[in-house]
Amino acid sequence: MIIPLSSLKIGMNGIIIRLEFEESIKERFIAMGIIPGKKITYVHESPFGDPMVFKIEDNKIMIRKNEAEKIFVDVTEEILSLEESTPGVYKIFLIKGGLFFRKELENLNIVNGSIINVINNHFGKVSLKVNNKTITFGKGRSKKILVKKLNK
16 A cells, blocks of 8 residues: 555554655655655654654654655555554554553453454544453544454
């Protein structure tokens, strides 16, 4: 699936497909290592989402969100927030909350790598099953939990 670089979530990676800039601007990005065919990973989210920090090989680079919208990548697996999920089986990829939030989830057996079953998602209010226990999260909390859909 080909998406703009700005659509990646933290931890997602993809292969750079194309840059949609004028030639002079495209040359600057190529000089930074943003070359079609290279693997790029979204590694850090700034407090207001701009700039975005990516890693290419051993280099970290910062790119403004409006520039990242013009760089397209091919991603093999999609990571989405629990808020965006549909009913099905998922694996927890990343929990973005603070220490108390992560501890609370840990007490519910929800940690990175946990398998969960999303039962219902009604306008961001997500009901899920973990170890035969049904839990419901509101929109704010479900935004902080990133998941990968499993094909089961």
